[in-house]
Amino acid sequence: MFEKITEIINYIRTKQGKDVIENIKLTDNLRSDLGLDSLDLAELTVRLESEFGIDIFEDGLVETVNEIIEKLKKS
Amino acid sequence: MKYFYSDLVRDVSYLELIKEINQSKKYKFISNHSDYYLIFKDIIVSLLNDSEIVLIDSDLSKSEIYKFNISEYDLNKMIVCDFPDVIDYIDLINRIKNSKNWQMVLFTSGTTGIPKRVVHKLSNLIRMVKINEERGLDIWGFAYNPSHIAGVQVFFQALLNINHIVRLFNLPVEKIYELINKYNVTNISATPTFFRLLKNANIKFETVKRISSGGERFDNKLFNDLQRMFPNAKILNIYASTEFGTLFASKGENFVIKDEFRDKIKIYDSELFVHKSLLGILDENNLMGDWYKTGDKVEVLKENPLTIKILGRSNEFVNVGGYKVLITEVEEYINSIPGVIKSKVYSKRNSVLGSILVCEVEVNDNSLTETKIFNYLLNNLQPYKIPRIIKIVNEIETTTTGKIKR
Numbered sequence: 001m002f003e004k005i006t007e008i009i010n011y012i013r014t015k016q017g018k019d020v021i022e023n024i025k026l027t028d029n030l031r032s033d034l035g036l037d038s039l040d041l042a043e044l045t046v047r048l049e050s051e052f053g054i055d056i057f058e059d060g061l062v063e064t065v066n067e068i069i070e071k072l073k074k075s
Numbered sequence: 076m077k078y079f080y081s082d083l084v085r086d087v088s089y090l091e092l093i094k095e096i097n098q099s100k101k102y103k104f105i106s107n108h109s110d111y112y113l114i115f116k117d118i119i120v121s122l123l124n125d126s127e128i129v130l131i132d133s134d135l136s137k138s139e140i141y142k143f144n145i146s147e148y149d150l151n152k153m154i155v156c157d158f159p160d161v162i163d164y165i166d167l168i169n170r171i172k173n174s175k176n177w178q179m180v181l182f183t184s185g186t187t188g189i190p191k192r193v194v195h196k197l198s199n200l201i202r203m204v205k206i207n208e209e210r211g212l213d214i215w216g217f218a219y220n221p222s223h224i225a226g227v228q229v230f231f232q233a234l235l236n237i238n239h240i241v242r243l244f245n246l247p248v249e250k251i252y253e254l255i256n257k258y259n260v261t262n263i264s265a266t267p268t269f270f271r272l273l274k275n276a277n278i279k280f281e282t283v284k285r286i287s288s289g290g291e292r293f294d295n296k297l298f299n300d301l302q303r304m305f306p307n308a309k310i311l312n313i314y315a316s317t318e319f320g321t322l323f324a325s326k327g328e329n330f331v332i333k334d335e336f337r338d339k340i341k342i343y344d345s346e347l348f349v350h351k352s353l354l355g356i357l358d359e360n361n362l363m364g365d366w367y368k369t370g371d372k373v374e375v376l377k378e379n380p381l382t383i384k385i386l387g388r389s390n391e392f393v394n395v396g397g398y399k400v401l402i403t404e405v406e407e408y409i410n411s412i413p414g415v416i417k418s419k420v421y422s423k424r425n426s427v428l429g430s431i432l433v434c435e436v437e438v439n440d441n442s443l444t445e446t447k448i449f450n451y452l453l454n455n456l457q458p459y460k461i462p463r464i465i466k467i468v469n470e471i472e473t474t475t476t477g478k479i480k481r
Contacts, residue, residue: 015446016453031247038272038396042427043463057426061248061274 001052002026005068008047012040026066034065048072077164080112081258082242083250087112089164089237096120097160102128104152105145107222109133111242114221115230118179122171122197124156129180130222136455143182143190164237171234172197181224183316183399195224201231203321210236214258216243216251216283218265225289225315229264248272255280264288264313266397267297268428273304280305287324289313295328314385316369322349332381342383347371393421396428398459405432405452405460412451414440419471420462434462437471 006024013035014020021034030036036044045057048068056062056071080087095116102120106113106128114130121128131143140150161167177197182190215233217240219226226244233240241258243251243265251273254260260280264287283305288297289312301310314330315321322340323330332340339350348366362368372386393400402420409418416437422430436448445465452461 015449017450029249032249038268038427039458039461039463041272042396042425042431045425045427046423046431046433046464055426060276061272 001069001072002065004051005048005065008044008051009034009036009065012036012043012047024065026064026069028065029063030065030068031063077237078239080115080240080242081254082111083246083254085112089167092116092119093161093164093167096123100156100158101153102156104154105129105131105150107131107133107135107150111217111221111244115234115240118227118230119167119171119234120156121154121179122174122177123158123161123167124154125174125176126154126156127178127180130227131182132220132222132457134457136457138455139457143192168235168237179227181222181227195227200227201235203228204232204235206235211238212261213238213285214261215240216255216260216263216265217241218243218263218269220244225264225266228315228321244269248275252278255283261285268396270297270301271427271429274300275304278304281307283308285309285311287311287313289315298327322353329376329382329384332383334380337381340381341366342373342375345372345374345386347373347383347385393430393432395422395430395432395459398457400432400460402432405434405456405462408452408455409434409436409448409462412443412448414438414443415448417471423464431464432460432462433464433466435466435468435471437469438467443467 006021009024010020018035024034028034030041030044041057045055049055052072054072056068062068062071077089078086079089079092096119100120102117102124103113104127106117107130108114108117118128118130129145131140131145161170174197179195179200181193181195183193213233213236215229215238217226217229217233219229221227221230230240232238239258241254241260243254243260243263246254255263259282261282262285263283267288270286270288284307286301286305286308287310288301298310298312301308311324311326312328312330313321313324323332323336325331339353341348341350347369348363349369351362351365351367354367370392373383374386376382376384393402402422405420406418409415409420416439418434418436420432420434423433425431436443445467448465449461
């Protein structure tokens with residue numbers, strides 16, 4: 001699951017010409033550490049939903065990689 | 076000291092603003108700065124000079140600007156002014172209110188893909204501005220794009236009450252939290268998307284007294300979330316557009332139309348029409364007789380007093396995080412990429428932005444990938460207009476007349 005998430009995050013980054021982040025950490029903040037803006041986060045939810053069937057932003061904000069994993073595991 | 080403007084890097088007082096204005100006395104005719112302070116200063120100087128100003132987004136590409144019919148010369152033009160020195164902020168506000176010839180040009184996405192020029196007089200922009208002693212203490216969290224009508228209206232509401240404006244738009248969420256607390260922000264007006272991104276179950280802002288939102292679908296869930304996050308705030312849902320500014324406000328998702336507007340709005344075939352007397356000056360393309368077609372589908376909940384709910388756009392517009400996108404314009408750009416046969420852009424509901432753009436593309440060049448198409452669009456369109464999911468498909472279904480099935 002973690003690998004799939006980091007793969008999607010890096011896909012969203014590289015699509016815009018940004019670097020691949022090799023060592024994404026569980027505690028990384030999606031915005032400040034991984035540089036995702038609101039459009040990127042919207043895309044991330046769509047890609048995660050088609051992979052895992054869960055909308056991570058449905059009930060509230062998700063800040064870190066670990067919080068994504070928690071949302072996906074909970075449901 | 077009375078502050079005029081703050082952002083992450085500086086605070087500017089009214090005294091400093093006036094000093095700068097008196098020293099330079101010039102403004103950029105087409106104001107497209109990425110620094111909000113410079114845009115606000117341009118607007119104020121144009122008001123003092125009682126002459127026209129044009130606002131456009133700072134992130135527009137050359138080819139997008141070209142569609143606005145703006146020349147390179149105009150884009151860089153500075154207007155040198157000749158007005159007596161401003162004495163203090165009282166003098167500043169009095170002179171601004173007396174600008175008779177001033178007008179502001181804004182652009183809105185036109186139905187043909189060509190941006191539509193809308194000219195606003197001061198009286199139209201400040202129709203809903205409330206000036207009183209209590210409002211004089213407001214501290215505004217500025218959460219709109221300053222070149223859009225909602226941003227301009229917040230600017231005037233704040234300026235005419237000599238309020239402090241704190242820039243919150245387009246910043247990381249944690250910086251927004253920090254600024255609201257640092258400056259004790261009391262008022263925030265923003266799109267539902269802005270508030271959805273701000274949402275956090277563990278954070279409350281006690282200083283905020285008024286919240287207003289609009290520009291895309293505002294539902295009761297958002298209303299409840301806002302009430303939790305801003306426990307001391309009055310929350311208003313606002314219906315407004317570039318063509319007519321703010322039209323109505325409500326305390327939930329339903330709008331009760333006030334008597335004074337009752338004969339100025341009409342609902343025909345579930346679509347909202349607004350009488351032309353409420354509009355800024357514009358081309359007459361969307362007028363049907365004396366009525367302006369808003370393109371917004373509404374549901375009538377009650378006849379007396381007239382109570383309506385906005386359902387969404389009726390035509391080819393999609394609302395992405397508060398920005399109106401004309402999907403046929405996006406398709407035009409995609410179709411101009413070598414190797415693309417045709418494309419279909421549509422929206423998908425999204426928990427972050429309200430809707431997100433998705434696109435299907437039919438190609439005759441197998442080397443075209445999602446990344447290549449995305450990159451091409453990144454250089455030619457504002458970010459919110461770019462589909463975030465691009466699927467290469469074998470065939471896009473068309474109707475018998477060759478139109479894309481929607």
